[in-house]
Amino acid sequence: xxxxxxxxxxxxxxxxxxxxxxxxxxxxxxxxxxxxxxxxxxxxxxxxxxxxxxxxxxxxxxxxxxxxxxxxxxxxxxxxxxxxxxxxxxxxxxxxxxxxxxxxxxxxxxxxxxxxxxxxxxxxxxxxxxxxxxxxxxxxxxxxxxxxxxxxxxxxxxxxxxxxxxxxxxxxxxxxxxxxxxxxxxxxxxxxxxxxxxxxxxxxxxxxxxxxxxxxxxxxxxxxxxxxxxxxxxxxxxxxxxxxxxxxxxxxxxxxxxxxxxxxxxxxxxxxxxxxxxxxxxxxxxxxxxxxxxxxxxxxxxxxxxxxxxxxxxxxxxxxxxxxxxxxxxxxxxxxxxxxxxxxxxxxxxxxxxxxxxxx
Ligand code: NAD
Ligand code: IPM
Ligand code: MN
Numbered sequence: 533x534x535x536x537x538x539x540x541x542x543x544x545x546x547x548x549x550x551x552x553x554x555x556x557x558x559x560x561x562x563x564x565x566x567x568x569x570x571x572x573x574x575x576x577x578x579x580x581x582x583x584x585x586x587x588x589x590x591x592x593x594x595x596x597x598x599x600x601x602x603x604x605x606x607x608x609x610x611x612x613x614x615x616x617x618x619x620x621x622x623x624x625x626x627x628x629x630x631x632x633x634x635x636x637x638x639x640x641x642x643x644x645x646x647x648x649x650x651x652x653x654x655x656x657x658x659x660x661x662x663x664x665x666x667x668x669x670x671x672x673x674x675x676x677x678x679x680x681x682x683x684x685x686x687x688x689x690x691x692x693x694x695x696x697x698x699x700x701x702x703x704x705x706x707x708x709x710x711x712x713x714x715x716x717x718x719x720x721x722x723x724x725x726x727x728x729x730x731x732x733x734x735x736x737x738x739x740x741x742x743x744x745x746x747x748x749x750x751x752x753x754x755x756x757x758x759x760x761x762x763x764x765x766x767x768x769x770x771x772x773x774x775x776x777x778x779x780x781x782x783x784x785x786x787x788x789x790x791x792x793x794x795x796x797x798x799x800x801x802x803x804x805x806x807x808x809x810x811x812x813x814x815x816x817x818x819x820x821x822x823x824x825x826x827x828x829x830x831x832x833x834x835x836x837x838x839x840x841x842x843x844x845x846x847x848x849x850x851x852x853x854x855x856x857x858x859x860x861x862x863x864x865x866x867x868x869x870x871x872x873x874x875x876x877x878x879x880x881x882x883x884x885x886x887x888x889x890x891x892x
Contacts, residue, residue: 544807545817546604552819576606576618586621600833631792644783664771700765710762786818789825
């Protein structure tokens with residue numbers, strides 16, 4: 533198949549991890565005979581430096597016409613006090629692309645769970661997906677600021693809640709049939725509307741068991757009984773915080789991918805971590821979150837399930853090996869594990885062919 537993929541490497545470690553993901557996509561294209569065309573655009577701090585805008589017009593136009601967008605990360609201390617923030621570019625892109633549902637899967641590989649401070653017995657069988665609302669709530673409400681006060685409005689419409697919660701129910705239906713809706717309905721009006729809407733929708737999904745959890749206790753339960761959870765749906769800010777917390781289960785923030793989806797197939801794919809200014813430019817970043825985001829791109833935007841699984845299985849094989857980056861207790865470099873990953877990917881492609889030949 534032919535596909536156009538817009539690349540937005542961004543700032544800090546963004547370009548380093550995106551390079552790894554692109555190499556993997558190129559390997560997929562040549563192995564499975566697809567034609568992927570890549571074009572790079574600026575977003576975030578590098579875009580501000582170049583054009584004065586965090587999301588330049590040409591980047592926006594390219595993302596709106598591409599089949600999918602692969603993003604690295606934005607932000608960094610050099611833009612902390614600038615009038616326009618790099619993060620604003622990312623928020624504007626999510627709003628422009630109308631990608632209201634941000635899927636953040638968390639799987640625990642036995643090898644990397646050794647890096648988790650959580651005891652192995654709690655990590656057994658953890659396989660969950662967060663569905664984070666991505667284009668509403670306090671991220672997009674009106675902001676005010678005076679010398680001695682500030683406000684950020686958190687607003688949700690029923691429609692905004694419905695479309696993302698439906699995504700949660702549908703995802704749960706195809707998995708273990710369990711949906712946890714996370715809110716703060718004991719205090720917040722937006723959460724009360726969230727809970728009412730979720731309960732109303734649940735009538736349409738009798739095959740899915742719905743449970744509600746307040747966000748504060750959820751933060752604790754996520755670490756004490758993670759294997760209980762299947763699909764978890766929540767509003768923008770709660771989802772942002774809980775998914776960084778969930779990365780502790782997997783062993784590193786550098787491992788988690790995400791897919792941001794709207795109504796169509798076009799999506800925005802990015803690892804959940806940021807620009808990691810402390811390790812940027814040092815060839816130390818773990819590229820797996822970005823490579824797994826590329827796998828989600830293959831699955832959700834291009835419908836290439838076998839190819840997505842092949843990438844995920846190469847990542848599993850890599851995590852079984854000795855070759856790990858510093859965040860996972862190893863001393864391999866970003867480029868080093870990228871090479872190893874590609875080697876594992878190619879090896880696994882040849883194996884079935886060799887087995888066929890042997891059988892013939
Ligand atoms: P961060 O995610 O950048 O880093 C937190 C810690 O995790 C750091 O110690 C970092 O070295 C480590 N880490 C992150 N990704 C890693 C990887 N792939 N491999 C190894 N270690 C990794 O969070 P932060 O320091 O709070 O934020 C830095 C900047 O990134 C801020 O400007 C923030 O706004 C931005 N940010 C951007 C995105 C995005 O573009 N999607 C996401 C989160 C944060
Ligand atoms: C993320 C990031 C972003 C968010 C920032 C950079 C705007 O933390 O993608 O998780 O808060 O959504
Ligand atoms: Mn975040």
